[in-house]
Amino acid sequence: MAERKKRRRADADADEDELPFKNHLKPDSFILQILRSLSAASSAAASSSSSAGGGKTLTLADLALSSTCREVADLSLSSVQSSIEALILRVARSILGGDGFAFDVPSRSAANQLYVPELDRIVLKDKNTLRPFANVSSVRKSTITARILQLIHQLCAKSIHVTKRDLFYTDVKLFQDQSQSDSVLDDVSCMLGCTRSSLNVIAAEKGVVVGRLIFSDNGDMIDCTKMGMGGKAIPPNIDRVGDMQSDALFILLVEKDAAYIRLAEDRFYNRFPCIIVTAKGQPDVATRLFLRKMKMELKLPVLALVDSDPYGLKILSVYGCGSKNMSYDSANLTTPDIKWLGIRPSDLDKYKIPEQCRLPMTEQDIKTGKDMLEEDFVKKNPGWVEELSLMVKTKQKAEIQALSTFGFQYLSEVYLPLKLQQQDWL
Amino acid sequence: MAERKKRRRADADADEDELPFKNHLKPDSFILQILRSLSAASSAAASSSSSAGGGKTLTLADLALSSTCREVADLSLSSVQSSIEALILRVARSILGGDGFAFDVPSRSAANQLYVPELDRIVLKDKNTLRPFANVSSVRKSTITARILQLIHQLCAKSIHVTKRDLFYTDVKLFQDQSQSDSVLDDVSCMLGCTRSSLNVIAAEKGVVVGRLIFSDNGDMIDCTKMGMGGKAIPPNIDRVGDMQSDALFILLVEKDAAYIRLAEDRFYNRFPCIIVTAKGQPDVATRLFLRKMKMELKLPVLALVDSDPYGLKILSVYGCGSKNMSYDSANLTTPDIKWLGIRPSDLDKYKIPEQCRLPMTEQDIKTGKDMLEEDFVKKNPGWVEELSLMVKTKQKAEIQALSTFGFQYLSEVYLPLKLQQQDWL
Numbered sequence: 001m002a003e004r005k006k007r008r009r010a011d012a013d014a015d016e017d018e019l020p021f022k023n024h025l026k027p028d029s030f031i032l033q034i035l036r037s038l039s040a041a042s043s044a045a046a047s048s049s050s051s052a053g054g055g056k057t058l059t060l061a062d063l064a065l066s067s068t069c070r071e072v073a074d075l076s077l078s079s080v081q082s083s084i085e086a087l088i089l090r091v092a093r094s095i096l097g098g099d100g101f102a103f104d105v106p107s108r109s110a111a112n113q114l115y116v117p118e119l120d121r122i123v124l125k126d127k128n129t130l131r132p133f134a135n136v137s138s139v140r141k142s143t144i145t146a147r148i149l150q151l152i153h154q155l156c157a158k159s160i161h162v163t164k165r166d167l168f169y170t171d172v173k174l175f176q177d178q179s180q181s182d183s184v185l186d187d188v189s190c191m192l193g194c195t196r197s198s199l200n201v202i203a204a205e206k207g208v209v210v211g212r213l214i215f216s217d218n219g220d221m222i223d224c225t226k227m228g229m230g231g232k233a234i235p236p237n238i239d240r241v242g243d244m245q246s247d248a249l250f251i252l253l254v255e256k257d258a259a260y261i262r263l264a265e266d267r268f269y270n271r272f273p274c275i276i277v278t279a280k281g282q283p284d285v286a287t288r289l290f291l292r293k294m295k296m297e298l299k300l301p302v303l304a305l306v307d308s309d310p311y312g313l314k315i316l317s318v319y320g321c322g323s324k325n326m327s328y329d330s331a332n333l334t335t336p337d338i339k340w341l342g343i344r345p346s347d348l349d350k351y352k353i354p355e356q357c358r359l360p361m362t363e364q365d366i367k368t369g370k371d372m373l374e375e376d377f378v379k380k381n382p383g384w385v386e387e388l389s390l391m392v393k394t395k396q397k398a399e400i401q402a403l404s405t406f407g408f409q410y411l412s413e414v415y416l417p418l419k420l421q422q423q424d425w426l
Numbered sequence: 427m428a429e430r431k432k433r434r435r436a437d438a439d440a441d442e443d444e445l446p447f448k449n450h451l452k453p454d455s456f457i458l459q460i461l462r463s464l465s466a467a468s469s470a471a472a473s474s475s476s477s478a479g480g481g482k483t484l485t486l487a488d489l490a491l492s493s494t495c496r497e498v499a500d501l502s503l504s505s506v507q508s509s510i511e512a513l514i515l516r517v518a519r520s521i522l523g524g525d526g527f528a529f530d531v532p533s534r535s536a537a538n539q540l541y542v543p544e545l546d547r548i549v550l551k552d553k554n555t556l557r558p559f560a561n562v563s564s565v566r567k568s569t570i571t572a573r574i575l576q577l578i579h580q581l582c583a584k585s586i587h588v589t590k591r592d593l594f595y596t597d598v599k600l601f602q603d604q605s606q607s608d609s610v611l612d613d614v615s616c617m618l619g620c621t622r623s624s625l626n627v628i629a630a631e632k633g634v635v636v637g638r639l640i641f642s643d644n645g646d647m648i649d650c651t652k653m654g655m656g657g658k659a660i661p662p663n664i665d666r667v668g669d670m671q672s673d674a675l676f677i678l679l680v681e682k683d684a685a686y687i688r689l690a691e692d693r694f695y696n697r698f699p700c701i702i703v704t705a706k707g708q709p710d711v712a713t714r715l716f717l718r719k720m721k722m723e724l725k726l727p728v729l730a731l732v733d734s735d736p737y738g739l740k741i742l743s744v745y746g747c748g749s750k751n752m753s754y755d756s757a758n759l760t761t762p763d764i765k766w767l768g769i770r771p772s773d774l775d776k777y778k779i780p781e782q783c784r785l786p787m788t789e790q791d792i793k794t795g796k797d798m799l800e801e802d803f804v805k806k807n808p809g810w811v812e813e814l815s816l817m818v819k820t821k822q823k824a825e826i827q828a829l830s831t832f833g834f835q836y837l838s839e840v841y842l843p844l845k846l847q848q849q850d851w852l
Contacts, residue, residue, distance in 0.1 A: 154834075155834070160692075160834060161655075161691055162684075162688070162834045163683070163684040163687060163827075165684045165825075165827050166684055166827050167830075169783060169828050169829075169830045169831065170830050170834075171831075172782055172785070172828075173781075173782035174782075202687070205683070205687070208631075208659045216654070217654020218654035219654070220652040220653060220654045221652070222652075222653070225646075226647070226648075227643065227646060227648070227658070227659075228642070228643020228644035228645070228666065228667075229587075229644045229662065229663060229666060230631055230643050230659040230660055232658065232659065233634045233653075233656040233657050233658065235654050235655050235656030236655065237655060240655060241654075258588075258592055261587070261631070262592070265586060265587055265644075265663075266586075355599075356597070356598050356599035357598050401589075401591050401592050401595035402595050402598075403595075405595065405596055408581070408586060408592055408596075
């Protein structure tokens with residue numbers, strides 16, 4: 001019986017016209033018209049919100065939250081330098097005054113985080129923690145803080161970028177392990193009120209981009225339609241990225257490498273003008289900044305293709321609303337209004353994904369799913385709540401690759417075009 | 427006292443002329459002359475070996491090993507297709523003859539591997555294992571084998587590439603977990619006598635390249651001097667890479683992302699014409715194939731910059747001699763004659779890397795180091811044996827980033843130029 005099923009599937013592969021739902025597809029011109037409307041609406045929304053001050057460009061100040069919440073901004077290297085100098089002068093005065101010294105560090109703990117529905121992102125509240133030098137429990141951390149400030153000051157003076165790993169290695173004996181220097185680096189961002197990019201400390205690059213985008217990377221013009229199948233590596237330092245131009249109608253944000261490769265090889269962006277971007281799993285800072293910059297400068301809608309499991313939705317939420325760890329910088333790191341295109345739990349039955357390609361959720365998966373149902377950013381979107389509830393109820397998950405069961409190109413040839421045609425995003 | 431040390435280091439950072447060993451550096455023109463000789467020698471060696479049939483282009487046949495060892499070759503899609511058809515015909519005949527069927531699968535176990543010093547790489551010996559269908563212990567594996575053969579046949583017919591993950595998802599219930607379909611995929615490569623690339627199954631891409639290289643990726647011409655700081659993502663499918671041109675004098679193979687970013691930002695390749703490539707840690711198949719292709723087509727010397735620990739050397743050996751897992755394809759995956767530039771254990775004292783930036787080796791590290799001393803590919807290089815013995819003796823390791831202790835740009839401004847000037851590679 002299993003044999004018979006397999007044979008049937010193989011036959012379907014061989015005869016492409018019989019691919020499930022392929023006969024639902026209308027001509028590409030019809031789908032392109034839908035995408036043009038979507039793109040125009042996204043662009044109109046962006047310009048109306050920027051002129052009227054409404055919608056997504058709301059700030060903490062607009063909500064009268066600026067005294068109780070804090071945010072960081074991009075600062076120039078010279079501003080960062082003078083902030084550090086001013087901070088150290090205060091420390092010196094305190095020491096000379098006989099009071100020793102302490103750093104006043106914004107708390108980044110969960111209790112100090114707030115989801116602001118109007119902004120649709122997580123922000124940091126205003127609680128601070130004192131980090132005195134003359135205290136056994138905080139002497140190490142305050143020493144690390146001073147050392148990181150000194151190193152950042154050096155970076156600004158030289159105007160170069162380094163990785164978090166480089167930073168760690170300047171003083172291994174003091175930092176002990178990289179998580180300690182990394183964590184204080186985030187503290188320093190908060191203390192100085194600037195983004196981590198402003199500190200010229202970058203994370204290793206991970207993301208790639210391909211499709212209808214031209215941009216400059218450190219002065220070089222890059223045409224992402226001419227990047228073959230490999231695509232262009234997303235630069236680790238967003239401050240040297242600029243001059244974005246595009247004739248795309250949307251941005252397709254892809255969770256995984258495998259789906260990205262499929263779409264790049266099929267040059268999906270030529271059939272439906274788009275920019276395809278992936279961070280290959282967990283979103284890194286460089287890809288998040290790059291996505292936001294594209295969305296903001298090109299005013300394009302963003303459609304997300306993620307696995308149908310709690311982590312797919314989690315990844316989507318990090319792009320959209322930010323991560324708790326870096327909530328102090330959510331204004332710069334998040335991309336508003338990302339639409340959940342697929343794979344959604346309801347797609348599993350709708351597209352008749354065979355039982356054998358669905359995976360049972362583990363206890364941990366189910367717990368994560370239930371926890372996410374309690375998250376504000378999920379609750380505010382009734383469609384998402386419905387999908388997530390269905391996932392938790394059926395206890396089934398599926399990866400994007402599950403579509404390969406209908407043929408390796410089912411994703412690019414049927415599933416995505418049909419999704420776009422039916423405007424089936426949430 | 428620790429405070430005093432730190433201050434001294436900070437002062438050194440501030441005054442670049444006092445960077446340790448910077449005064450040993452001769453003018454760049456001198457170093458460039460050395461690199462030109464190195465490049466000419468490498469090119470001459472490559473052409474003499476290809477005309478005289480000596481040196482590195484030795485084959486198994488030259489060594490009279492072709493009957494006892496096996497190797498795979500790049501095959502065209504149509505050859506792969508007809509090999510599969512021939513194989514399945516034999517199976518059908520066997521079944522119709524009343525004998526059932528079994529696949530005759532080359533063994534890829536450690537016992538069937540051989541390091542060939544003349545080739546300086548690991549190859550697979552000729553032992554086979556029978557995988558009968560009518561046997562409880564092998565029925566699953568022979569079914570998986572048949573299914574993978576069917577899927578590869580489909581891929582060839584469509585001329586598309588898929589990832590190993592896609593392949594797994596075409597039949598989750600049968601394969602159960604991806605390691606099973608991955609492993610049989612390697613078996614199928616061996617059975618058909620072709621490379622995994624010939625099967626059109628690719629791994630996720632990981633590597634990046636930047637510097638003095640122009641090549642075509644799926645028909646697009648890519649100029650790697652114009653790839654900003656991010657560099658070009660190395661394409662997952664080597665068969666669509668071609669037209670390599672370069673005015674570089676050498677290839678700099680870098681283990682880690684952080685060092686790569688430093689060199690890309692400083693545009694090291696403009697000061698010393700080179701191509702900089704990294705797989706960001708463990709070498710993936712795409713980067714290994716890309717490195718080999720560069721070396722072979724451009725006839726450039728390859729210098730490697732890896733961590734000073736057993737894993738750095740291990741990574742170097744995978745690029746150079748191949749991994750045991752894919753020994754059947756070592757001829758295509760390995761790059762001959764990679765020089766170990768740094769960071770070498772003897773560099774730690776030579777460059778006065780402070781104690782605090784060295785890390786104590788763990789028991790596991792020391793064991794790995796000792797095991798590597800027994801490996802043939804290490805033993806054949808007395809310089810390597812000496813360095814590795816020193817590492818195991820001192821029980822100290824260090825990452826490339828340890829050089830950051832002298833200033834973030836010490837790597838690109840002093841260490842590498844001095845290494846090149848002194849021709850200090852093994």
